[in-house]
Amino acid sequence: MxxxxxxxxxxxxxxxxxxxxxTTTKEIARAAGCSEGSLYNHFRNKExxxxxxxxxxxxxxxxxxxxxxxxxxxxxxxxxLEQVALSALExxxxxxxxxxxxxxxxxxxxxxxxxFTLRNEGPHRANEAVDIYLLKEKQQGRIREEMDTxxxxxxxxxxxxxxxxxxNFLGNVESHEERIDFVNRVLNTLFPGG
Amino acid sequence: MxxxxxxxxxxxxxxxxxxxxxTTTKEIARAAGCSEGSLYNHFRNKExxxxxxxxxxxxxxxxxxxxxxxxxxxxxxxxxLEQVALSALExxxxxxxxxxxxxxxxxxxxxxxxxFTLRNEGPHRANEAVDIYLLKEKQQGRIREEMDTxxxxxxxxxxxxxxxxxxNFLGNVESHEERIDFVNRVLNTLFPGG
Amino acid sequence: MxxxxxxxxxxxxxxxxxxxxxTTTKEIARAAGCSEGSLYNHFRNKExxxxxxxxxxxxxxxxxxxxxxxxxxxxxxxxxLEQVALSALExxxxxxxxxxxxxxxxxxxxxxxxxFTLRNEGPHRANEAVDIYLLKEKQQGRIREEMDTxxxxxxxxxxxxxxxxxxNFLGNVESHEERIDFVNRVLNTLFPGG
Amino acid sequence: MxxxxxxxxxxxxxxxxxxxxxTTTKEIARAAGCSEGSLYNHFRNKExxxxxxxxxxxxxxxxxxxxxxxxxxxxxxxxxLEQVALSALExxxxxxxxxxxxxxxxxxxxxxxxxFTLRNEGPHRANEAVDIYLLKEKQQGRIREEMDTxxxxxxxxxxxxxxxxxxNFLGNVESHEERIDFVNRVLNTLFPGG
DNA sequence: CATGAATGAGCCTTCATTCAT
DNA sequence: CATGAATGAAGGCTCATTCAT
Numbered sequence: 001m002x003x004x005x006x007x008x009x010x011x012x013x014x015x016x017x018x019x020x021x022x023t024t025t026k027e028i029a030r031a032a033g034c035s036e037g038s039l040y041n042h043f044r045n046k047e048x049x050x051x052x053x054x055x056x057x058x059x060x061x062x063x064x065x066x067x068x069x070x071x072x073x074x075x076x077x078x079x080x081l082e083q084v085a086l087s088a089l090e091x092x093x094x095x096x097x098x099x100x101x102x103x104x105x106x107x108x109x110x111x112x113x114x115x116f117t118l119r120n121e122g123p124h125r126a127n128e129a130v131d132i133y134l135l136k137e138k139q140q141g142r143i144r145e146e147m148d149t150x151x152x153x154x155x156x157x158x159x160x161x162x163x164x165x166x167x168n169f170l171g172n173v174e175s176h177e178e179r180i181d182f183v184n185r186v187l188n189t190l191f192p193g194g
Numbered sequence: 195m196x197x198x199x200x201x202x203x204x205x206x207x208x209x210x211x212x213x214x215x216x217t218t219t220k221e222i223a224r225a226a227g228c229s230e231g232s233l234y235n236h237f238r239n240k241e242x243x244x245x246x247x248x249x250x251x252x253x254x255x256x257x258x259x260x261x262x263x264x265x266x267x268x269x270x271x272x273x274x275l276e277q278v279a280l281s282a283l284e285x286x287x288x289x290x291x292x293x294x295x296x297x298x299x300x301x302x303x304x305x306x307x308x309x310f311t312l313r314n315e316g317p318h319r320a321n322e323a324v325d326i327y328l329l330k331e332k333q334q335g336r337i338r339e340e341m342d343t344x345x346x347x348x349x350x351x352x353x354x355x356x357x358x359x360x361x362n363f364l365g366n367v368e369s370h371e372e373r374i375d376f377v378n379r380v381l382n383t384l385f386p387g388g
Numbered sequence: 389m390x391x392x393x394x395x396x397x398x399x400x401x402x403x404x405x406x407x408x409x410x411t412t413t414k415e416i417a418r419a420a421g422c423s424e425g426s427l428y429n430h431f432r433n434k435e436x437x438x439x440x441x442x443x444x445x446x447x448x449x450x451x452x453x454x455x456x457x458x459x460x461x462x463x464x465x466x467x468x469l470e471q472v473a474l475s476a477l478e479x480x481x482x483x484x485x486x487x488x489x490x491x492x493x494x495x496x497x498x499x500x501x502x503x504f505t506l507r508n509e510g511p512h513r514a515n516e517a518v519d520i521y522l523l524k525e526k527q528q529g530r531i532r533e534e535m536d537t538x539x540x541x542x543x544x545x546x547x548x549x550x551x552x553x554x555x556n557f558l559g560n561v562e563s564h565e566e567r568i569d570f571v572n573r574v575l576n577t578l579f580p581g582g
Numbered sequence: 583m584x585x586x587x588x589x590x591x592x593x594x595x596x597x598x599x600x601x602x603x604x605t606t607t608k609e610i611a612r613a614a615g616c617s618e619g620s621l622y623n624h625f626r627n628k629e630x631x632x633x634x635x636x637x638x639x640x641x642x643x644x645x646x647x648x649x650x651x652x653x654x655x656x657x658x659x660x661x662x663l664e665q666v667a668l669s670a671l672e673x674x675x676x677x678x679x680x681x682x683x684x685x686x687x688x689x690x691x692x693x694x695x696x697x698f699t700l701r702n703e704g705p706h707r708a709n710e711a712v713d714i715y716l717l718k719e720k721q722q723g724r725i726r727e728e729m730d731t732x733x734x735x736x737x738x739x740x741x742x743x744x745x746x747x748x749x750n751f752l753g754n755v756e757s758h759e760e761r762i763d764f765v766n767r768v769l770n771t772l773f774p775g776g
Numbered sequence: 777c778a779t780g781a782a783t784g785a786g787c788c789t790t791c792a793t794t795c796a797t
Numbered sequence: 798c799a800t801g802a803a804t805g806a807a808g809g810c811t812c813a814t815t816c817a818t
Binding site: 491 | 732734736742753770772
């Protein structure tokens with residue numbers, strides 16, 4: 001791995017461990033095993049390191065969501081959504097503190113926003129992706145015609161998002177089983193028939 | 195108003211304007227119209243100012259939810275939930291950046307956690323409160339016996355929470371009508387019959 | 389006791405406990421059981437409090453030394469000097485940290501100096517007093533004619549002073565017996581015959 | 583000279599000029615011709631700078647005393663002690679205000695104590711060294727068998743110490759001749775025969 | 777005389793960034 | 798490209814002193 005990504009990984013680790021406010025260039029350099037000066041050979045400044053790390057977040061979730069599109073018509077809808085929800089729960093949990101940190105630095109938030117507007121990315125894309133998947137299933141007649149697919153997507157991912165937020169906020173770590181439980185109760189409510 | 199609350203209000207304003215990272219004692223003092231030294235006649239340190247402001251945020255949300263309890267049996271369930279959802283959407287929106295900022299300072303998060311654990315508060319109490327309200331309605335036979343009330347609460351508040359998060363994140367400001375739209379689509383999906 | 393002396397005693401206590409550098413007006417007021425503002429009704433400023441306390445140091449020793457003068461011709465010289473040396477050892481020990489502290493604030497040292505120059509006081513007066521006493525004894529023929537009385541005074545008080553300094557510096561606390569031992573060895577050397 | 587020692591020398595100068603209480607990092611940096619930030623590239627904090635300077639003071643004194651050991655048997659005892667006393671007088675005089683300052687900051691005193699306890703140093707070692715020297719001379723029969731060597735050491739260095747203290751305290755600066763006078767009167771008294 | 781909130785100057789320290797090697 | 802000493806701006810906080818009550 002090249003030094004640039006080594007630095008990014010080190011930065012991510014420090015960010016998750018110490019929080020954005022206590023993530024100093026000295027700490028990042030130490031964690032990356034290089035000098036502070038080296039950071040500036042690969043990034044313009046500290047802000048850029050953070051934005052680079054930020055862009056890497058939710059990558060897993062987005063992967064799950066693109067592969068979700070091709071699942072339309074396969075397995076059961078319920079099963080597919082369960083996988084998505086679990087993936088979301090995990091990724092939200094891992095990235096939560098990093099993504100939330102951004103609110104402490106409006107300048108960075110602005111730059112980050114501009115960045116993903118350009119690349120047509122962003123956290124709202126996740127809900128959109130689930131919506132699109134559900135529309136495909138509707139076309140195939142696997143879900144009721146009158147279902148508001150966007151609302152379902154918002155309810156499903158929204159509850160996962162808030163759940164992950166609260167677990168992080170409370171300092172709780174959930175087991176996989178607990179997550180499955182949560183997802184099932186939520187899906188049972190959204191799809192009463194099963 | 196005494197200087198303590200003047201300082202707290204000033205701090206809240208600066209926090210929402212500049213973000214936690216750029217909220218300096220100098221800035222707070224300027225906004226409060228007092229000297230920096232005065233801050234320390236009313237708070238032990240800067241962290242305590244932030245925690246004080248933070249605690250105020252939670253209070254708004256909890257106020258809405260305690261008043262919800264007395265609504266059980268009155269109006270329609272649907273109507274009551276709409277009011278709650280709209281209130282939540284507004285409160286979440288106002289507090290989001292402040293509450294999220296806390297993730298950038300794990301030390302503060304820890305202290306905040308200890309604080310509301312002691313006072314039996316916390317963001318999770320919101321979902322609990324909606325759950326309790328729904329249980330009351332169930333006892334009165336106004337909602338189906340087999341409904342998983344906790345799951346409904348998690349879905350409703352979760353979707354509002356994430357929605358508020360994304361609006362803040364994207365820098366969008368919603369009108370009251372847009373919020374009503376969102377809430378209705380979500381409630382229609384949760385209560386298909388109306 | 390009037391408040392002025394209550395403050396002075398409190399200040400002395402804080403000075404001996406926390407050291408000059410950490411002796412704040414807030415601490416003094418707390419120890420004196422009054423408000424910070426009250427300090428300024430009895431002293432012009434903090435420096436004056438310190439000077440007032442300082443002037444009270446070595447009072448015991450100076451008392452011993454004035455009463456020493458009237459002992460010329462009574463008891464044995466050796467016995468009288470032992471009492472003086474023990475008194476010096478004790479007073480030096482009690483006042484050492486306070487008196488030494490003054491070197492950290494040349495301004496105060498200067499003012500203190502001017503003060504005791506005016507009043508014809510000062511630490512060197514102690515040696516002078518022993519010298520005078522010895523001269524009286526010499527007049528009465530109780531010590532050898534050729535003895536350099538000032539040198540004896542300097543040796544005796546000097547060794548006591550340094551001893552007290554070192555005990556304070558090392559953080560050792562001596563028993564009365566240990567002090568008697570020290571004084572006797574020193575006196576035995578100065579007056580070989582006894 | 584590297585910057586670390588440049589800073590230490592500057593600090594020593596400021597300490598001797600302004601006193602510990604008014605020795606600020608800004609002043610040290612100015613005297614060292616570097617930025618305040620640079621201080622922290624070479625010392626962990628201001629306290630460490632002071633301890634470093636302090637340790638240097640003791641070194642001078644100890645140097646004098648180790649070289650004394652090799653003089654046993656050479657020249658005359660009286661002559662050797664005169665040299666030691668003069669050296670001590672000078673070293674004490676130079677270091678007095680610095681060493682005394684430490685009493686104004688008990689925390690620093692504690693750390694300094696721990697430091698020299700570890701390294702088996704300390705101000706009391708000086709008296710010990712003179713004692714050891716005298717014991718050697720006694721073994722060679724150059725001083726009386728019944729002499730209490732430790733007491734002699736305490737008397738000699740004690741009187742020099744207090745003398746240096748008083749000169750500093752009174753703001754007097756002695757000429758070399760005056761010092762020689764003082765030392766001779768003291769030595770004549772300790773060694774009546776010459 | 778007593779009070780204690782308000783003050784503001786000044787202190788120590790941190791930290792992102794630069795640059796000569 | 799790598800380094801790490803040097804920088805200097807800025808931050809949080811302390812504290813002696815004042816003054817209206």
